[in-house]
Each structure stands twice: as structure tokens, then as C-alpha cells.
Amino acid sequence: xxxxxxxIVKNLPENPLWKRTFTISAAFRxxxxxxxxxxxxxxxxxxxxxxxxxxxxxxxxxxxxxxYRQTYGDQPVWVLYRRNHKGAIPPRKTRKTCIRGDQIxxxxxxxxxxxxxxxxxxxxxxxxxxxxxxxxxxxLSYSKxxxxxxxxxxxxxxxxRAVDSGLLTFDVPHRHYNYSEFYPELKx
Numbered sequence: 001x002x003x004x005x006x007x008i009v010k011n012l013p014e015n016p017l018w019k020r021t022f023t024i025s026a027a028f029r030x031x032x033x034x035x036x037x038x039x040x041x042x043x044x045x046x047x048x049x050x051x052x053x054x055x056x057x058x059x060x061x062x063x064x065x066x067x068y069r070q071t072y073g074d075q076p077v078w079v080l081y082r083r084n085h086k087g088a089i090p091p092r093k094t095r096k097t098c099i100r101g102d103q104i105x106x107x108x109x110x111x112x113x114x115x116x117x118x119x120x121x122x123x124x125x126x127x128x129x130x131x132x133x134x135x136x137x138x139x140l141s142y143s144k145x146x147x148x149x150x151x152x153x154x155x156x157x158x159x160x161r162a163v164d165s166g167l168l169t170f171d172v173p174h175r176h177y178n179y180s181e182f183y184p185e186l187k188x
Contacts, residue, residue, distance in 0.1 A: 050116060051102035059119035063126045068117075076130035077118060078111045078145040094142050097150040110148040112155075120154045122161035125168055131155055137170045 062068055072080070084107065085091055098106050098113035112118050118127060131140050139159055142152040162168035180186040 048104040049102060050099050050104060050113075054116055054119055056119050056121040056123050059117055059121070059124050059127070062117040063124070071115075077115070077127070078130070078140075078147070081111045081146045083146050084108045092143070093149065094146060094152075095148050098148045099150075110146055110151055112147060112151045120151065120158045122158050122165060122167060124158075125162060128155070128159050128162055128168060132159065132168070132170075 083090060083094070094110065095106065098104055098109035104113060108114075112120060120127070122128075131145060132138070133140055139156065142149065145152075147155065159168060163170060
């Protein structure tokens with residue numbers, strides 16, 4: 001299996017982002033097949049093809065794997081991402097989509113599109129928590145996370161569904177009311 005991942009890495013373009021992404025995917029596939037007698041993931045040559053959907057259960061296992069920790073560490077997936085843009089001032093909006101016709105169509109895809117094992121789904125709570133501000137509980141903007149518009153819309157839907165089903169909790173801010181204004185007997 002290690003030989004297969006090294007073959008795949010040798011056939012990749014010289015772009016370091018692609019090497020890193022594909023090496024991650026190959027390492028995750030190798031660790032998955034080594035853990036079980038029956039391989040749960042089929043080993044295929046890694047390309048820019050995104051036509052085959054990855055199950056949510058696989059994405060949840062990937063977030064707990066050593067390959068994920070080696071790649072992202074303890075940081076959210078969007079922290080190490082840097083957008084490519086022309087000039088000194090970045091554009092206000094991110095691109096509409098990174099994947100067109102089941103193929104990655106840009107050289108520097110967003111943090112979710114570049115790693116095929118990151119699936120936005122309401123049950124994938126650990127991934128969704130990375131896009132929610134821990135101080136305010138609000139959803140982080142696409143300008144901060146670098147997500148493309150399509151994945152940001154999918155993120156909003158997944159977070160809303162997770163909140164509605166009770167998988168993702170949020171704190172309601174406490175409001176202090178002065179009831180003596182409404183009840184005169186409390187003024188004394």
C-alpha cells in the first residue's frame with residue numbers, strides 16, 4: 001500500500017498543494033486498509049475527479065485519523081489556507097465554485113474542495129464546529145475561512161440542520177431585566 005501511495009505522488013503535477021492533498025488522501029486510504037481485513041475504501045488513482053461521493057461516516061473517521069492530525073494538527077482546516085489573488089488587495093467575495101463538472105477547475109481550491117474527505121453534513125459535527133466562532137457562536141464569514149460560495153451555502157445549510165436536530169448546541173445570551181419597572185410592588 002505504501003508503494004501505491006508513492007507511485008501516485010510521483011505522477012502528480014509539481015504544485016505543492018496538490019502533492020500535500022493527494023499525499024493526505026493516499027495516507028488515509030493506506031491507514032484505513034491497514035486497520036481492517038476488508039478494505040472499506042477502494043484504492044483508486046487520485047486525480048482532480050470529484051464525481052464519486054464520499055460517505056459521511058468516512059469523513060467522520062477521517063477527522064479522527066492520524067492523517068488528518070498530521071495535516072491540520074489541532075487547528076481548523078481553514079487556518080492554513082491562503083487565497084491566491086491578483087494584486088495587493090484581495091477581492092471581496094470568494095469564487096463561486098471550485099468544482100465544475102465533477103472536476104476541480106482551479107489551481108488553489110478552497111479548504112473543503114481541496115480535501116475530498118471533508119464532507120459538509122449535519123452529522124459531521126466536528127467539522128461544522130470549526131466554522132462557528134467559539135466566542136459569539138456565529139458562523140464565520142467566507143472571507144475569513146476562504147470557502148467558495150457554493151461550499152459556504154452548503155455549510156450554512158448543514159449548520160442550520162445540525163442546530164435544528166440538536167446535534168450542534170449554541171448559547172443564548174443572558175438578558176437582565178429590571179422587573180421593578182413593570183411591577184411597582186418590587187420597587188420596595
